[in-house]
Every structure is written in structure tokens, then in C-alpha cells.
Amino acid sequence: MTIKVLVVDDSAVVRQVLSGLLNAAAGIQVTHAVSDPLLAMERMKTVWPDVIVLDVEMxxxxxxxxxRHIMAERPTPVVICSTLTEKGAQTTMDALAAGAVAIVTKPKLDLKNFLQSNASELVSAVRAAASANVARLAPRAGTAATPVARAKLTADAMLPPADGRAMAQTTEQVVAIGTSTGGTQALEEVLTALPRVCxxxxxxxxxxxxxxxxFxxxxxTLSEIEVKEAANNDRVLPGRALxxxxxxxxxLRRNGxxxxxxxxxxxxxxxxxxxxxxxFRSVSRCAGANALGIIMTGMGDDGAAGLLEMRQAGARTLGQDERSCVVYGMPKEAVKRGAVERSLPLGAIAAEIVQQMNRSGGGRGDI
Structure with missing residues (x-):
């Protein structure tokens, strides 16, 4: 089945290059390429696209x-193709929060060569978007990341497999979550549902x-718990998500x-x-049975092997179920490998995180 794509970008160069790259990919057809959203609305009256590739500033x-208009009228997978600058990051985040599936970054300089050299990234993003369950995107805000089509190394490239000697059971618990496409919507739903003590x-x-x-x-700003981008040596504390x-x-590392x-x-x-x-591998090594591993919506298989290592080290493991996923890829692969102890709907995951602390008798740490 051919994926029909609408490109909306005010740059004629971007429209030309994106159209050429996508049309050259098997199973993808650019039906229209227009300079602004009003023209896009006119074209969509005749052919509604399967995926929209959308700029932000037009x-x-x-x-x-x-x-926002599209997601309210007829939810459709959208890939944001936007220039990445620190100043513009919030603008793009707002667009993703409105329900976009993926992002493809583009520079201000040498744009044509960049797009041509990153054609596989763009094609992967469009194909992932086409398979997304947009019904899961419309109600909530969020973002997702684009699969990068490059050489596939395993976690061995960063650290060797666990030796099976994780720390004995303690009251310090760790929850490790992995996700990709559709994950920021899912993370928002989970983290904003957690109480401060978790x-x-x-x-x-x-x-x-x-x-x-x-992000x-x-x-x-939305959660009772503290959420921050991790910095080296940040403590993992109750009530904090890194x-x-x-x-x-x-x-994950451990000191005592x-x-x-x-x-x-x-x-x-x-x-x-x-x-x-x-x-996940680092959690299996350092936390073992003191951990809960959760794999959520996403394309590909990243996390499946690591979650299995966590389960083998004594950790409890959960997977988001197919019905609530935007893309049932990563959890599906983890289930297939025997890494998932139970599959749960997205709305039940926060309660399981709280139960993890209850099972341990409470958490400790400085908040």
C-alpha cells in the first residue's frame, strides 16, 4: 500500500528536495508539496494524506x-521537519506537543546537502509515522523521536553483560523506562499521574x-514529581525522574x-x-531485583535485550500493551524475547510504579 505524503514548507528548495527523496523511496508518494497551511487545506479537500511533513514557521x-487544527478535525500522522536552534527548540516542542509523531532536524546552512545525506532518516520517519496509532496522539501532548538508520551496535559497545552479582534487596528502588515513537505522550501520561512520593x-x-x-x-511544570534532564552524577532519588x-x-551507577x-x-x-x-543493562548490573523495567511505545527493538537482562537479574518487567501504543514495536519485540513479565495499558503503568515502592516498604533519599 502506497503512503501518500503532503509536504508543507515555505522553502521551495525544501519542497523540491523532500519530494524527490520521498518519491524515490519504495511505497511512498508525495501527492502535494505546498508553501503554507492554507494551501495545504485546499489540497487536502481532494486527497487526504497518510502522513504530513510539516515545517513550523511559515x-x-x-x-x-x-x-492543532488537523488533530482536532481528523488526526493524521505528522512529521515535523524543522530547523533546530536553542531558541527555536521550544517552538518545535510546542508543535510536537500538539500531536506530531516524529521530528527530523534540518540546519539553516547547506540544507539541500543535509537532506540528501539524511534521506534514510526522513524515509524511516515517514514510514514510522504511517504506522502510528494517531488515536493515541490526539488527546495528549507530546513528541517523538526519529529512528536513525545507521549501523546497529548492541549494548556491548558501551559495557559488558552483567555478571549476575547485582546488589541485594534494599529499600532503594529504581524504575527504568525506555520508549521511542509516541513516547513523550506516553511519558507525560505516566509521570503526571505519579504522586510526589514514588x-x-x-x-x-x-x-x-x-x-x-x-521536554x-x-x-x-506538569508533574508533582521533579523531572529534569540528567546531568552526570545526578542522584536517583524518590520523587525525581531523570x-x-x-x-x-x-x-545507572551505584555508590554503596x-x-x-x-x-x-x-x-x-x-x-x-x-x-x-x-x-537497561546498567540497571540490571547495578540494581538487579531492586528495579522495575518498563518498555513503552516505539519503533524498532531497542530495549528488548536489556529488559530481558533486567528480568534475568531479578527485576520486575512491564510492557505497554498493543492497544495503548502509538507504535507497538519495542514492546512487541520484548514480549517475543520473553523479557516482559506483564503487558499493561498505559493508564495502569503509574499505579504499578507506586506499587513498586510499596512492595519495598517505602523509599529513602534526600529530595
Missing amino acids: PRMDGITFL PGIVVVQHMPEKFTAA AARLN IAPGGKHML AQYFVEVVDGPLVNRHRPSVDVL
């Missing part, structure tokens, strides 16, 4: 307003650099009975940095 109507949480959400800080800050920075791997995170450079693992497998 004349006559900005991309955020257009996106286990310490470490999160990998596939997301580019500069976006994780804005964490937004969740922090989100791995885009472009860096995050590992206290947990902290290490934020490091490294190769792409499972085509991602940060990688869920890297985080």
Missing part, C-alpha cells in the same frame, strides 16, 4: 496552529540533542546503597544515542 498560518526514575526517550531539556522542563540527554548515553547516573558519549547503539538497551 507565512499566513504557523505550523503549530495548523497541526521511586526514583531513569528514562531514555529517543530524542535529538537540545530537545530533551525543553523535561515542560514535564516538570531523562537522558539527547545525543548522550545514560547509565545510593544510585546515580553517568552521562557519557559513545557510539550509536541499536541506531540510537541514548539507547534503552544501554540504560
Whole structure:
């Protein structure tokens, strides 16, 4: 089945290059490429696209307003293709919060060559968007990251497998969450439902650099718990969620009975940095049975192997169920490998996190 794509960008160069790249990919057809949302609305009266590739800043109507209009009228997968600057990161985050599925970053300079050299990233984003369950996107705000089609290394590239000697059971609990496409919507639903007293949480959400800080800050304003972009040596504390920075791997470490995170450079693992497998493996080594691992909506298989290692180390493991996922890829692979103890709807995950602390008899730490 052909994926029909509508490109909306005020740059003629971007429209031409994107159309050429997408039309060259098997199973994708650009039906229209227009300069602003008002023209897009006219074209959509005749052919409604399967996926919209959308810029943010455009004349006559900005991309955020257009996106909100689309998600209210007829939810449709949208890929944001926007220039990444620190100043513009919040604008793009707002667009993603309105219900976009994925982001593809583009520079201000040498745009044509960039798009051509990153064609596989764009095609992967469009295909992931086409398979997304947009009914899960419309009601809530969020963002998602784009799969990066590059060499696929495993967590071995960052640290060796666990030796089976994790710490004995303590009252210090750790919850490790991994997610990708559709994950920011899912994370918002989970984290905003948590009470201030809950286990310490470490999160990998596939997301580019500069976006994780804005994403964490937004969740922090919405949640009772503290949510922040992780920095090296940050403590994992009850009532705090640490989100791995885009472009860096995050590992759990332990000093005595206290947990902290290490934020490091490294190769792409499972085509991602940060990688869920890297985080989960480190949790299996440092926390063992003191941990709860949760794998949520996302394309691909990152996290499946690491979650299995967590389960083998004695951790409890959960997967988001198919019905509540935007893309049932990562949880499906984890279930197939035997890594998931139970699959739950998204709305039940926060309660399980609270139960993790109750099972341990309460959490400790300085908040």
C-alpha cells in the first residue's frame, strides 16, 4: 500500500528536495508539496494524506496552529521537519506537543546537502509515522523521536553483560523506562499521574540533542514529581525522574546503597544515542531485583535485550500493551524475547510504579 505524503514548507528548495527523496523511496508518494497551511487545506479537500511533513514557521498560518487544527478535525500522522536552534527548540516542542509523531532536524546552512545525506532518516520517519496509532496522539501532548538508520551496535559497545552479582534487596528502588515513537505522550501520561512520593526514575526517550531539556522542563511544570534532564552524577532519588540527554548515553551507577547516573558519549547503539538497551543493562548490573523495567511505545527493538537482562537479574518487567501504543514495536519485540513479565495499558503503568515502592516498604533519599 502506497503512503501518500503532503509536504508543507515555505522553502521551495525544501519542497523540491523532500519530494524527490520521498518519491524515490519504495511505497511512498508525495501527492502535494505546498508553501503554507492554507494551501495545504485546499489540497487536502481532494486527497487526504497518510502522513504530513510539516515545517513550523511559515507565512499566513504557523505550523503549530495548523497541526492543532488537523488533530482536532481528523488526526493524521505528522512529521515535523524543522530547523533546530536553542531558541527555536521550544517552538518545535510546542508543535510536537500538539500531536506530531516524529521530528527530523534540518540546519539553516547547506540544507539541500543535509537532506540528501539524511534521506534514510526522513524515509524511516515517514514510514514510522504511517504506522502510528494517531488515536493515541490526539488527546495528549507530546513528541517523538526519529529512528536513525545507521549501523546497529548492541549494548556491548558501551559495557559488558552483567555478571549476575547485582546488589541485594534494599529499600532503594529504581524504575527504568525506555520508549521511542509516541513516547513523550506516553511519558507525560505516566509521570503526571505519579504522586510526589514514588521511586526514583531513569528514562531514555529517543530524542535529538537540545530537545530533551525543553521536554523535561515542560514535564516538570506538569508533574508533582521533579523531572529534569540528567546531568552526570545526578542522584536517583524518590520523587525525581531523570531523562537522558539527547545525543548522550545514560547509565545507572551505584555508590554503596545510593544510585546515580553517568552521562557519557559513545557510539550509536541499536541506531540510537541514548539507547534503552544501554540504560537497561546498567540497571540490571547495578540494581538487579531492586528495579522495575518498563518498555513503552516505539519503533524498532531497542530495549528488548536489556529488559530481558533486567528480568534475568531479578527485576520486575512491564510492557505497554498493543492497544495503548502509538507504535507497538519495542514492546512487541520484548514480549517475543520473553523479557516482559506483564503487558499493561498505559493508564495502569503509574499505579504499578507506586506499587513498586510499596512492595519495598517505602523509599529513602534526600529530595
